[in-house]
Amino acid sequence: MQSLQQLLEFDRLHVWHPYAAMPNLLPVFPVESAQGIHIQLMDGRSLVDGISSWWTCIHGYNHPRLNQAAHAQIDRMSHMMFGGLTHQPAVDLTMKLIAITPAALQQVFFCDSGSVAVEVAMKMAVQYWYNRGLPQKQGFLTIRNGYHGDTFAAMSVCDPINGMHHLFRNILAQQYFAAAPQIKFDQDWQKQDIESFATLLAKHHDHIAAAILEPVVQNAGGMRFYHPEYVRQAKALCEKYHVLLILDEIATGFGRTGKMFACEYAEVCPDILCVGKALSGGFISLAATLTTQEISASFATDEAGVFMHGPTFMANPLACAVSLENLALLESYDWQSKIRSIESQLKAELEPCRSLAAVKDVRVLGAIGVVELHNLVNMQTIQPRFVEEGVWLRPFGHLIYTMPPYIIEPSELQAITAAIYRVVAEI
Numbered sequence: 001m002q003s004l005q006q007l008l009e010f011d012r013l014h015v016w017h018p019y020a021a022m023p024n025l026l027p028v029f030p031v032e033s034a035q036g037i038h039i040q041l042m043d044g045r046s047l048v049d050g051i052s053s054w055w056t057c058i059h060g061y062n063h064p065r066l067n068q069a070a071h072a073q074i075d076r077m078s079h080m081m082f083g084g085l086t087h088q089p090a091v092d093l094t095m096k097l098i099a100i101t102p103a104a105l106q107q108v109f110f111c112d113s114g115s116v117a118v119e120v121a122m123k124m125a126v127q128y129w130y131n132r133g134l135p136q137k138q139g140f141l142t143i144r145n146g147y148h149g150d151t152f153a154a155m156s157v158c159d160p161i162n163g164m165h166h167l168f169r170n171i172l173a174q175q176y177f178a179a180a181p182q183i184k185f186d187q188d189w190q191k192q193d194i195e196s197f198a199t200l201l202a203k204h205h206d207h208i209a210a211a212i213l214e215p216v217v218q219n220a221g222g223m224r225f226y227h228p229e230y231v232r233q234a235k236a237l238c239e240k241y242h243v244l245l246i247l248d249e250i251a252t253g254f255g256r257t258g259k260m261f262a263c264e265y266a267e268v269c270p271d272i273l274c275v276g277k278a279l280s281g282g283f284i285s286l287a288a289t290l291t292t293q294e295i296s297a298s299f300a301t302d303e304a305g306v307f308m309h310g311p312t313f314m315a316n317p318l319a320c321a322v323s324l325e326n327l328a329l330l331e332s333y334d335w336q337s338k339i340r341s342i343e344s345q346l347k348a349e350l351e352p353c354r355s356l357a358a359v360k361d362v363r364v365l366g367a368i369g370v371v372e373l374h375n376l377v378n379m380q381t382i383q384p385r386f387v388e389e390g391v392w393l394r395p396f397g398h399l400i401y402t403m404p405p406y407i408i409e410p411s412e413l414q415a416i417t418a419a420i421y422r423v424v425a426e427i
């Protein structure tokens with residue numbers, strides 16, 4: 001039998017990990033199983049999960065209700081092609097998504113990952129204007145510090161520096177980048193924050209199909225919380241200049257910020273909405289792009305033709321059935337209070353980090369707690385330190401952050417915040 005050491009050595013040489021070199025230079029920890037908010041390592045250690053498997057596993061691992069929904073669906077069919085066929089899980093999940101998202105969103109396109117949901121949104125926007133007789137509207141406006149995924153179209157609207165656009169200069173579409181919003185979530189709004197966005201839109205709207213934003217929280221591009229008024233103003237400007245608004249709620253959707261969708265802080269309904277990650281409760285990959293009757297109707301004429309997209313695993317019944325159960329689970333308890341109590345605890349317990357020499361800023365919104373450092377974290381040393389502390393966190397850039405499962409208990413959250421304080425104090 002392979003020893004743990006042999007497994008790790010084979011992994012290091014042959015298994016490519018996210019954002020990693022080959023052979024892998026960074027430590028990797030082998031997982032045996034996971035239960036609730038605990039990750040059991042193969043070496044016997046148990047970790048409290050502080051980032052919900054990249055913000056997906058909102059109800060923890062191995063949840064009996066999600067397992068039960070999966071078993072029931074597997075016994076009927078785990079997969080079925082979606083071309084020319086449909087099924088109950090897809091129809092039911094569509095109904096649920098229509099019910100919980102802003103009212104004008106009535107059409108749902110399912111796909112397998114967040115990046116693809118963004119690709120779909122961007123293609124939909126371009127093809128909408130083509131259908132309307134404006135084929136020159138093919139560009140996109142976005143803001144710096146954004147992150148929308150790793151496929152080429154999604155990458156083209158990620159922050160050009162974080163996204164290493166220089167490496168892909170000749171293949172990546174050139175988009176329009178407004179300055180990142182500076183007014184924070186709870187500061188007084190100042191209208192000059194949106195000036196750069198407004199100027200670009202005024203100048204280039206003839207060539208812009210849509211603006212794309214992560215509303216209120218910029219996630220992997222810097223964990224920045226900005227003012228909801230920015231989103232409201234962006235929507236008004238998009239309407240004025242006949243440009244669509246795509247909101248990417250792949251990270252913020254399904255309660256993470258304290259609202260079901262972060263766009264509710266701005267009371268804005270986008271033309272196109274992308275969701276993913278927590279949709280299936282981290283059980284299995286599923287994402288969706290929602291749009292309005294007005295946009296979908298533009299595809300209904302013979303001249304326009306069909307929407308040119310159709311992934312093989314689109315609307316996978318197993319993923320739809322589990323997602324439906326995950327959303328039923330979310331609605332079965334007072335998740336708003338739970339997020340509020342996580343928020344207050346994070347605020348109280350991360351605040352002391354502010355006095356540490358290495359720390360530049362501490363910020364919390366909903367179930368997102370961020371400690372921003374002056375210098376880049378050293379992944380080689382910091383990751384094993386958190387494991388020694390018995391918690392699983394995945395810092396990046398200058399950021400140490402937690403986005404725990406909503407089911408976390410106060411004592412477990414305290415273990416995470418205490419570990420963050422201790423580890424940052426050593427830097």
Ligand SMILES: Cc1ncc(COP(=O)(O)O)c(C=O)c1O
Nearest residue numbers: 113114115147148149219250251
């Ligand atoms: C806002 C946002 N959009 C898109 C994506 C890409 O999703 P995926 O990794 O499922 O392709 C992410 C992933 O972190 C994200 O945070």
